[in-house]
Amino acid sequence: MSVLQVQDLTVDFAQRRGPKFRAVDHVSFELVAGETLALVGESGSGKSTIARALARLLRPTGGELLLHGRPVGHRGRKLRDYRREVQMVFQDPFASLNPAYTVGHHLRRPLRIYGHPRKGLEEVVEALLTSVNMVPATSFVSKFPHELSGGQRQRVAIARALATQPGVILADEPVSMLDVSIRLEILNLLDGLKRDRDLALLYITHDLATARYFSTQIMVMYRGEIVERGPADSVILRPAHPYTQLLEASVPGERTPHRLDELAPVRGAGGTNVILAAERAEATAATGCRFRRRCPHAMDVCSTHPVEQDLGDGHLVRCWLHDPKVREKSGDRAAPQQSAPSGA
Amino acid sequence: MTTTAIAPAAGATEPRPGRGLSARLHGAAGALRRSPRMLVGLIILLFFVLLAVFGPLFIHNPNALGTEVLGRPSAKYWLGTTQEGQNVLYQVIAATGPTLEVGFVAGGISTVLSLLIGVGGAFIGGISDEALNLFTNVILVIPVMPLVIVISAYVQAKSLLPTIIIIAFTGWAGTARVLRALALSMRSRDYILAARVSGERPWRIVVVELLPNMTAFIVSGFIFTVIFAILTQAGLAFLGLGNTNLLSWGNMLYWAQADQALTSGAWWWFAPPGLCIALLGTGLSLVNFGLDEVLNPRLRSVRPVGGRTKARRQAAGSP
Numbered sequence: 001m002s003v004l005q006v007q008d009l010t011v012d013f014a015q016r017r018g019p020k021f022r023a024v025d026h027v028s029f030e031l032v033a034g035e036t037l038a039l040v041g042e043s044g045s046g047k048s049t050i051a052r053a054l055a056r057l058l059r060p061t062g063g064e065l066l067l068h069g070r071p072v073g074h075r076g077r078k079l080r081d082y083r084r085e086v087q088m089v090f091q092d093p094f095a096s097l098n099p100a101y102t103v104g105h106h107l108r109r110p111l112r113i114y115g116h117p118r119k120g121l122e123e124v125v126e127a128l129l130t131s132v133n134m135v136p137a138t139s140f141v142s143k144f145p146h147e148l149s150g151g152q153r154q155r156v157a158i159a160r161a162l163a164t165q166p167g168v169i170l171a172d173e174p175v176s177m178l179d180v181s182i183r184l185e186i187l188n189l190l191d192g193l194k195r196d197r198d199l200a201l202l203y204i205t206h207d208l209a210t211a212r213y214f215s216t217q218i219m220v221m222y223r224g225e226i227v228e229r230g231p232a233d234s235v236i237l238r239p240a241h242p243y244t245q246l247l248e249a250s251v252p253g254e255r256t257p258h259r260l261d262e263l264a265p266v267r268g269a270g271g272t273n274v275i276l277a278a279e280r281a282e283a284t285a286a287t288g289c290r291f292r293r294r295c296p297h298a299m300d301v302c303s304t305h306p307v308e309q310d311l312g313d314g315h316l317v318r319c320w321l322h323d324p325k326v327r328e329k330s331g332d333r334a335a336p337q338q339s340a341p342s343g344a
Numbered sequence: 345m346t347t348t349a350i351a352p353a354a355g356a357t358e359p360r361p362g363r364g365l366s367a368r369l370h371g372a373a374g375a376l377r378r379s380p381r382m383l384v385g386l387i388i389l390l391f392f393v394l395l396a397v398f399g400p401l402f403i404h405n406p407n408a409l410g411t412e413v414l415g416r417p418s419a420k421y422w423l424g425t426t427q428e429g430q431n432v433l434y435q436v437i438a439a440t441g442p443t444l445e446v447g448f449v450a451g452g453i454s455t456v457l458s459l460l461i462g463v464g465g466a467f468i469g470g471i472s473d474e475a476l477n478l479f480t481n482v483i484l485v486i487p488v489m490p491l492v493i494v495i496s497a498y499v500q501a502k503s504l505l506p507t508i509i510i511i512a513f514t515g516w517a518g519t520a521r522v523l524r525a526l527a528l529s530m531r532s533r534d535y536i537l538a539a540r541v542s543g544e545r546p547w548r549i550v551v552v553e554l555l556p557n558m559t560a561f562i563v564s565g566f567i568f569t570v571i572f573a574i575l576t577q578a579g580l581a582f583l584g585l586g587n588t589n590l591l592s593w594g595n596m597l598y599w600a601q602a603d604q605a606l607t608s609g610a611w612w613w614f615a616p617p618g619l620c621i622a623l624l625g626t627g628l629s630l631v632n633f634g635l636d637e638v639l640n641p642r643l644r645s646v647r648p649v650g651g652r653t654k655a656r657r658q659a660a661g662s663p
Binding site for chain 1: 533534535537538539540541542543544553556557
């Protein structure tokens, strides 16, 4: 059941010089209760901007949010109702808790804001701490953030998000600032809470492995656009978009499907590094496929904006390589979809 | 000095987190141990506050005229007498209260103003912030002393209140700028955003979530304005603006000047109030420097002894 529908979300940022910067470009998706949607992509691709727009921390330029099928208000009572339903866990647990206040304060405030009476407040606070495995809860209530470890802080942040009994949790790289040893613990905690409380989880990450492991669906974002989406296994095992393949290839490991130099001609004419040069030229690729400057398969048609192609099973990709007409013309040789050894 | 405090505020000096009461006191004691300047400053400040509160209990009418005119300091008159035979010591003590009152009340009002305009503007954002910031900058570049002189000349003062208000309304701009910059950097901190996501109301975010983390800077700005207020009041009084019959150190200087104490060499008349102003200013500045040290470890004059010698040895050992 879809809890939060995002339709054509667009976010522009004003720039001091030049035109507005489009951080998120007509992105649509939906968050389903009891499911995790992973949003992966490089830094600056607009992942966090989406989370912030959904958390109503910035006002989108365009698009619509539907909570349980109803449009979402921008202010007053309606905004409060929305906030109660959609909560966020921030990336950096060292910054997301106020150093001046105790753990108890952080959990009591959201409860009080939504009208929980003073009576019985402490019991609820302790129950929240217990639900994120901070036991014995009483010993943590009066602790200050600086007395806790990174993992414990993130647990408190999760407990705070749970305090309003939301239906949606936006987790913006919830483990990237934590020690590797406790990442899995926190992710398992989130996963368990999602199942117990039937939460719709948006999991923003860099990490393809955890994205596959913890999520039902994966969306790959590049420069403000969703370039590929689909069931987690399908996207990871059979990446269709050259950018997803690049991401995939960048993960070190035995099962790395292809070598980087196989994927992209690193040296271009005159010995220039194509990838680096492309990254520098990036900002100019405003029309057409945004990845084409870095894409090893770039063709003439890429200067026009690609449309999403359905590869079946809900696996969508925004790339001309998978357009039937283009494939016909190029004799089907370019399509890199099946390049992964485990591919169909 | 408040401007130097802002630079590291961006990231390095997360305000010291609060703890329980006993731990807070312990933290304060630790801060004092780390900063002898702050300790000395606080002692000076305490001395003047005690003098202002309890001094008047031990003296007679400071304006009573005596027979000994322009007497040198003696056993009877510790700090000598004035042209009218008034006891200078009594006058200095009686003037402490009003001087402190001007400083702290004006400092308080202007700190509140700078909070409202600086932090308020930073949080509202948009056009109102631009307007408030422009207003702050205008006040900042207007030469304050001539402005204050002009206003004081117009206002017929019976008490110290007009002087206090004039000083308060001209002295807030510097602090407002500092606090605005600080608030701008803090409003995008995650814990402020988290409070917004929780549905916290804006005024509560400012008062409850933000201000406690700015305390040190607010106190520092307050002290800065207190110094400014005391010096400005002294300057105004010396020029004979405001009610010259009220006792303050500045007014003592005015009368000393008016009665040619400087030309007749009656140093005991003008030196004590002048030195008191200087000493109080020093004390307040030391407290401010001390705050700065506590906030910004790089400014600490005393480093751990072991660490220092070790570092030196290493430096000597590896050319």
